[in-house]
Amino acid sequence: MQGDYLVYVRVGWVFTAFFLAVFGISYSFNRTWLRNGIWFNLFFYSFWLTLAITILNTDNNAIIYPVGLLFLFVLFCIGLVFALQAILLLWNAAIVRRRESHSLANSLTLYLGIGIILLPFIISLIKTHLPVFWADLLITFPVLCILYMVFWFYNYLTVLALYQAYWPRHNKNFIIVLGAGLMNGDQVTPLLGQRIDKGIQFYQRQLQKTGHAPKMIFSGGQGGDETVPEGEAMRQYAIAHGVAVNDALAETQSKTTYENMLFSKKIIDASRITKPKTLFVTNNYHTFRAAVVARSAGLKAAGIGSKTAGFFLPNAVMREYIALVMRQRKLHLIMVGLMFLFSLFLVILNLHSAWIADLIRAIQGFLDNL
Template sequence: MQGDYLFYVKVGWLITTLFLIIFGTSYTYNRTWLRNGIWFNLFFYSFWLALALTILSTDNNAIIYPVGFLFLFVVFCIGLAFSLQAILLLWNAALVWRRESHSLANSLTLYLGIGILLLPFFTSLIRNHLPVFWADLFTTFPALCILYAIFWFYNYLTVLVLYQLYWPRHNKDFIIVLGAGLMNGDQVTPLLAQRINKGIQFYQRQSQKTDHAPKMIFSGGQGGDETIPEGEAMRQYAVAHGVAVNDALAETTSKTTYQNMQFSKKIIDDSPIKKPKTIFVTNNYHTFRAAIFARSVGLKAAGIGSKTAGFFLPNAVMREYIAIVMRQRKLHLIMVVLMFVFSLLLVILSLHSDWIANWIQAVRQFLDNL
């Protein structure tokens, strides 16, 4: 038995190392690949499995029992959070509604929480009022779609967290600060101020360390309810908070994050600096998708994120996830169609298991006659 454990331990650590190498290579090449999340999770869980096998191989109860109880406690906490997810979502929705506008974008946790609470009732209703075939189909297919969405949401959370692990060197030539809506037509909102302050903080630290002050590009056009462009309002705020006038540039044309990157890149390209080093600043929940846009316009820039109020994060992260999904909607639509076909086949086979038995019997007879 001990020899078997040692064999599995070696295999476990070999697989873990392989996944780590694949993840490291992929992440180093392109930090905006969603597949990085898959490789990291394969490494992460294989690591804990290999560690568990290693602990079991010691056959030392003084180590095995405490670690086992700790593992059960962690599993219990995860299970408790999962079972209370609807309540937690509705609690977050109540906080958001007290502090923010009652828009669709700020109501995602509310709708999701209500949906989770109503799901068992809908399932029961389908089971009790539809024929068995349709009841099985209309419960199996949505279940597969939910699992698919959860898988990609968890993967997205992984890459979003991984993207935050970035500490740029203070050798930048440009800092792009992405805009957001203004308050009262011309005032920087608290959320936007967090972005600007994060950029100013980097600007001041680099200036003190290297005597090379980067140029700050404040990117944002003028909305229909705004009296001045966001970029100009941001520039004025930054100058009032210690950024030199000559170091503060306003990009006032963009309307989207893609255009933020596109038009800011044009300003950088028009500068006399060869091979400029650039970073961008936005809120932490937005860094990953913004990095995708930066790469798509050919801008070599990684992002740093400013902190976001905890109550605001769930809705913001869900919005970002939906936006990421919509970028690959054709792929996901194909997967939904395939899941429907698979659900259909699964239901047919489960209701007609005799078909499988007959098919297996026919194959056996065919092989016996050869």
């Protein structure tokens, strides 16, 4: 038995090292690949599984029992959060509705919490009022779709968290600050102010360390309810907070994150700096998708994020995830179609298992007689 454990331990560490190496190579090549989350999670869970087997292999109760109790406590906390997820989502929705506008974008946790509560009742109604075939299909297919969405959402959370682990060098030529809407037509909102302050903080630190001040590009066009372009309002805010007038540039045409990156790139290209080093600043929940968009706009830039109020994060993160899904909607629609066909296969297999077993036996008998 001891020998079997040693084999498992060695194989486990080999796989762990392999997953870590693949993740490291993939992440260093492109930090915006979603597959990085898959490789990291394979490394992460294989590491803890192998570590558990290694600890059990020691036969040292002084180590095994405390670690085992800690493991059970962590599992209990995860299970508790999972069991209370609907309540937590509705609690967050109540906070958001007190502090923010009652828009669809700010109501995602509300609808998700209600959906989780209603799901068991909907399943019960389907089973009670529909024929077996349609009931099984209308339960199996949505469940597969939900599992698919949860898998990619968890993967997205992983790469979003990984993207925060970035400490840029103070050698930048340009800092792009992305716009986020104005209040009262011409005033910087607290959320947008956090972005600008984060950019100014990097600007001042680089100036102190190197004596070289990067140009700051404040990117944002003028909305229908705004009296000045976002970029200009942001520029004035930055100048009032210590940025030199000659270092503050306004990009005032963009309406989307893609245009933020594309039009800012045109300003950078016009500077004729060879291989400019560029940093963008946005909120932490937006950094990963903004980096994906920057690559699609042909802009070589990494991003840093300003802090966001905790109550605002769940809705914001879900919005970012939905936006990423929509960028690859063709792929996801194909996967939904395949899941429907697979669901249909499973339902038929379940309802006609005896008939299929007879068919398989008949085919085996036919092959045996050949």
